């Protein structure tokens with residue numbers, strides 16, 4: 041087993057290394073805050089431009105909560121918006137060499153069994169309206185499919201936590 045060295049705790053506050061540590065820490069924090077903010081803005085712009093009659097009016101730009109990219113899992117920065125009743129919107133950009141950046145907006149709806157969620161990638165505003173119309177009849181839940189103990193939905197897809 042590799043021995044893990046204790047961090048040098050007795051650095052002089054003004055030493056070059058201590059200063060470098062502090063700079064890197066600050067850069068990290070800055071870029072994370074920027075990433076979150078940019079993810080929130082991108083999501084807000086997308087719904088404003090493409091869902092102007094629905095989400096653009098129902099959501100404030102402040103409703104979006106940005107998440108930093110997880111490079112290890114190749115996840116781009118994203119933003120989620122809590123809609124109430126257990127429903128969420130998730131927005132991210134899919135980036136590929138051929139298509140460049142593509143907005144991906146997903147409606148996340150809880151299953152009636154309460155064990156998981158179903159993701160609906162929204163194609164456009166008509167798509168959203170027909171989904172919402174259906175959900176209005178089912179109280180904002182997707183009816184459970186499959187066995188009683190097994191849910192066809194995805195358990196906790198984004199490890200979402202209420203802000």
Ligand SMILES: [Zn+2]
Pocket residue numbers: 151152153154155156183184185190191192193
């Ligand atoms: Zn279920």
